[in-house]
Amino acid sequence: MVYLNEVCVLDFNTGDKRQLWSTLRSVQRFLKAQGYKRGSRKGSSTYHLSKANAEARNAYVRRMNAIIDTTDRPHVVYTDESYIHHHYKSHHQSLYDPNDTQSTATKEKHKGRRYCFVAAMLDSPTMDSKIMALDIFTGGKSKAKEPKDYHGMFDTDYYVAWFKRLLDEMEASEIANAWIVLDNAKYHKSLPKSTPTSGRRKSVLVDACKAFDIKTTGNEYKSELWGLLSTYIKANIKPMIVDMAERRGHSVVFTPPHHSDLQPIETVWAIVKGEVGRQYDDMTKFPEVKVRLEAAFANLKPDSIKGCVRSVQEKLKLLHEHLAQVDALESESSAASGNSSDDDSDSD
Structure with missing residues (x-):
């Protein structure tokens, strides 16, 4: 509704709760009259892949496809x-009497x-x-x-x-x-459990920067320190199981x-x-x-x-x-x- 208000399809004060709820009810009645239904559409689901996920998919397909016939x-x-x-x-009781209007299939609750x-x-x-x-x-x-x-x-x-x-x-x-x-x-x-996180105290992040030889001026805010650390961690610290596998000669x-x-x-x-x-x-x-x-x-x-x-x-x-x-x-x-x-x- 906010989008419809922004493009001038609707006109209401977003800061006024009475107007907001009144407009919402009107939109709901309109959608119902047009035949729209709430819920998921029957059939297959699809995902819109983000750019990062699409790149991950492409890299995986290229890597795995290359070894199929080798x-x-x-x-x-x-x-x-x-x-x-x-x-x-793996089976469900699907036999029923079409003339029995009192019998309705119920979904298992437990x-x-x-x-x-x-x-x-x-x-x-x-x-x-x-x-x-x-x-x-x-x-x-x-x-x-x-x-x-x-x-x-x-x-x-x-x-x-x-x-x-x-x-x-x-x-x-x-x-x-x-x-x-x-x-x-x-x-x-x-x-690894010793890896610093954004929730740690600023003094801990300062010590971590020193331990990782990350240059700082001493005047950074905590958020800036974490920005430096998170970049370093992403580039240099591997997940535990990746490290375990590589130590045995395997790849994850x-x-x-x-x-x-x-x-x-x-x-x-x-x-x-x-x-x-x-x-x-x-x-x-x-x-x-x-x-x-x-x-x-x-x-x-x-x-x-x-x-x-x-x-x-x-x-x-x-x-x-x-x-x-x-x-x-x-x-x-x-x-x-x-x-x-x-x-x-x-x-x-």
Whole structure:
């Protein structure tokens, strides 16, 4: 509404609450009369990528696409976290009597407690694909004590300890010089605990500048000191797991935001959850879910895992071709625009 007021479609005093709410109600009635509805549109969702996210996507596609068909490609280890609810099932009762107007389908309100799990998935040119470092756990003694977002069940300390376990398993399996692929979760990018933060006292930031040999005049405000430090930290201090991986000879590759479809382990999660969900009935106890989940992981065949990877590789190829075509069209457009400008100059 503020925008409509700015472009003179509406005229009201934004500082007057009575006018503001009166105008809002009028706009709502108008939109309703025009047939607009509140809520999400049915169908697929799309994201408008920021420039930074688009650049991250392009860099990831270029890097991963380059190794798809090479004979000397590195081992790639995909990692991710997920969860499954006590009452998760892959089927729903959909049979109903169309003449029964009293019976209405209701949405489940209680999904029960959940098991969180984290694992890695190996894709190798010389070894069978497999699941590594699987860990399944609950995050609270009751449903009420669990965070709403399952990512809240993971933290830096837990993930660093799990990542060390993964590196140890990779070493035991003689997996060297691997690419470890993971998403941009906050705890994946945690810096060492000694790294200064913007919330620290000014004296701490001054000492940090001295420790990092950052030149200051002594007259800077705290915000200016943090600006100097944040620039240095971004350029010189690596996330803990990146440093851990590099010390073992591996590289960490972060997937681009909003592109979970480029993570083959997501498809593995769907396979595993589907197997657990198909076994659910009203008598299923919470501990049985873990037993079935462990069995579902154990039943994964190397060919099934490899198939998930191949599916994503096909998507990578298509996306790479699309981006290359976009570049070619933009180059042609720029060249045509340049020629047009030259012709105009000649005519003058």
